[in-house]
Amino acid sequence: MEQVITRFAPSPTGYLHIGGARTALFNWLFARHHGGKFILRIEDTDRERSTEESIRAILDAMQWLGMDWDEGPYYQTQRLDVYRDYLQRLLDKGLAYYCDCSPEDVERRRQEALKAGKKPKYDGRCRDKGLGPGPGRVVRFRCPQVGTTVLNDLIKGAIEFENSELDDLVLQRSDGYPTYNFAVVVDDVSMKVNYVIRGDDHVNNTPRQILLYQALEAPLPRFAHVPMILGPDRTRLSKRHGATSVMAYKDQGYLPEALVNYLARLGWSYGDQEIFSRQELIEKFDLDRVGASAGVFDQEKLLWLNAHYIKEKPAGEIAGLLKPFLAQRNYPEHDDAYLERAVTTLQPRCRTLQEMADAIAFYLVEEVDYDPKAATKFLKPELAAPLRSLIETLRGMEPFQEEELEKAFRRMAEEMGVKLGKIAQPVRVALTGVTASPGLFEIIDILGKETVLRRLEKALEFVEARAQ
Incomplete structure (x- = not known):
C-alpha cells in the first residue's frame, strides 16, 4: 500500500x-x-x-x-526556484501565459461585467497575445472554458464545478512570487502529498487546484474538507x-x-x-x-476535560507546570515536596492551572486575608474561648498529623456539645481566609504546626477585637 x-x-x-x-x-x-x-x-x-x-x-x-x-x-520563500521550474513547464506547454493588464484595468472590467450581469472574472484579454516576461507582468493559467471539474471529497462526497465559471487565475505575481493556489499545488506535487485534509473554506479553491494537477500531469491527492x-x-x-x-x-x-x-x-x-x-x-x-x-x-466541555487531565496527571508534574503561574503572582517560593503535597489536595477541585494558582495561595503566602462575608459569619466573638482551647491543644500535640488532628477536633466538639462543623468552618476561615477549601485536616497537616498556630492566634486576635 x-x-x-x-x-x-x-x-x-x-x-x-x-x-x-x-x-x-x-x-x-x-x-x-x-x-x-x-x-x-x-x-x-x-x-x-x-x-x-x-x-x-x-x-x-x-x-x-x-x-x-x-x-x-519547509518555507515557500526558500523554494522560489522550484515554482519557477514548474511554471516554465506550463508556459512551455501553452497552459500558462503572460498578462500585462494592470490590476486597476482588471478590476474595472470586473465591475463592468457585474453591471452587465456577467461573471466578474478575468476576460482573457491577454490569452492569445503571445506576451513574454516584462515589468509589471503576471503569469496566468489557461483555464479550460468548457466541461466540468469534479471534486470527490472524502467527507462531502462529489461536488461538480463548471469550468466556465472559473477564472484564468494568476500563478505568478508581477514581483516574481507565486500565488497561493499555484504554490500549494507545486508543493504538494513535489512533496508527494497524497491526502489533503483542510478546512472547508478551501472547497472553492479545489477545482482550480485540480486543473493545475491535471495540467502538470500529476496524480491527484485525496481531498478531505473538514467542516468549520x-x-x-x-x-x-x-x-x-x-x-x-x-x-x-x-x-x-x-x-x-x-x-x-x-x-x-x-x-x-x-x-x-x-x-x-x-x-x-x-x-x-x-x-x-x-x-x-x-x-x-x-x-464548558473543554473545561471538563481539562479538569479530568489535571486530576489524573501525577501531582509532581502538575506542580512543575504550575510554577510559572505562581511566579506571575509573586508567591513566596517553597520546596518541591511541599508544593506537590499542596497540589494533591487541589487537583480534584480545579479546572485550570490558573484556578489552581489562585486556590493554592493560602498554602504559600505568609498571612491570609479573610473574605469579609466569611469573617462576619464565622469569626464571631463567642469563638474566642474555643479558639484558645484549640491553640493550646494543638501546641502540645505530637505527632502533628492528619489522623491525630481529626481525633483532637472531634474530642473538642464532643466536650463543647456541638457538631464538628461548628468548629471546623471557623478554623477553615482562619487558616485559608475562605469557606471552601480542601479537607481541613489535610490543610493543617500540610501547613504545619508553626503556620497553623500563627494563623489561629491571628484569628483569636481578630475575634477578640470584634468583642470590644
Whole structure:
C-alpha cells in the first residue's frame, strides 16, 4: 500500500488558532494512524503579512500540542526556484501565459461585467497575445472554458464545478512570487502529498487546484474538507467567543492533552467515548468518522476535560507546570515536596492551572486575608474561648498529623456539645481566609504546626477585637 503523506501548511500571518490546530491534528493523527508521514510547511509568500513572530508562535504551539513533524518546516520563500521550474513547464506547454493588464484595468472590467450581469472574472484579454516576461507582468493559467471539474471529497462526497465559471487565475505575481493556489499545488506535487485534509473554506479553491494537477500531469491527492468550527451562537468561531489562539489556552492554564482530546472530538467521534489518550486517538482516528456538519465549540466541555487531565496527571508534574503561574503572582517560593503535597489536595477541585494558582495561595503566602462575608459569619466573638482551647491543644500535640488532628477536633466538639462543623468552618476561615477549601485536616497537616498556630492566634486576635 502507498505510504500516507499529509501536511499542515499554515500562513504565518498570526498565531495558530483553534481551527488551524484542529486541521493540523487531523492530518497528524491520520498520518500516525496509517504509519505515514506528516509534513510541516510554512506558506510565507505573503511578504507583507508574514512575520517571524508568527512563525515562532506556530512552531511553539505545534510543539506544545505534541504534534511532531517528519519533514520540514519547509518555507515557500526558500523554494522560489522550484515554482519557477514548474511554471516554465506550463508556459512551455501553452497552459500558462503572460498578462500585462494592470490590476486597476482588471478590476474595472470586473465591475463592468457585474453591471452587465456577467461573471466578474478575468476576460482573457491577454490569452492569445503571445506576451513574454516584462515589468509589471503576471503569469496566468489557461483555464479550460468548457466541461466540468469534479471534486470527490472524502467527507462531502462529489461536488461538480463548471469550468466556465472559473477564472484564468494568476500563478505568478508581477514581483516574481507565486500565488497561493499555484504554490500549494507545486508543493504538494513535489512533496508527494497524497491526502489533503483542510478546512472547508478551501472547497472553492479545489477545482482550480485540480486543473493545475491535471495540467502538470500529476496524480491527484485525496481531498478531505473538514467542516468549520462554530461558536455557541453558531457563527464562525472568532475572538469574541473567547481565546482562539492555541497559546492563549496554554496561558489560561489548559493542558495540551485536554486541548488535543477536545479538538479531536470536534467533528470526529468514536461511539460515545469522550476521553482518549494520545495513543487511543492514533489507534482509532480515521476520516470515515469525521462528520459532515460543523462542530460547535463548547468551552464548558473543554473545561471538563481539562479538569479530568489535571486530576489524573501525577501531582509532581502538575506542580512543575504550575510554577510559572505562581511566579506571575509573586508567591513566596517553597520546596518541591511541599508544593506537590499542596497540589494533591487541589487537583480534584480545579479546572485550570490558573484556578489552581489562585486556590493554592493560602498554602504559600505568609498571612491570609479573610473574605469579609466569611469573617462576619464565622469569626464571631463567642469563638474566642474555643479558639484558645484549640491553640493550646494543638501546641502540645505530637505527632502533628492528619489522623491525630481529626481525633483532637472531634474530642473538642464532643466536650463543647456541638457538631464538628461548628468548629471546623471557623478554623477553615482562619487558616485559608475562605469557606471552601480542601479537607481541613489535610490543610493543617500540610501547613504545619508553626503556620497553623500563627494563623489561629491571628484569628483569636481578630475575634477578640470584634468583642470590644
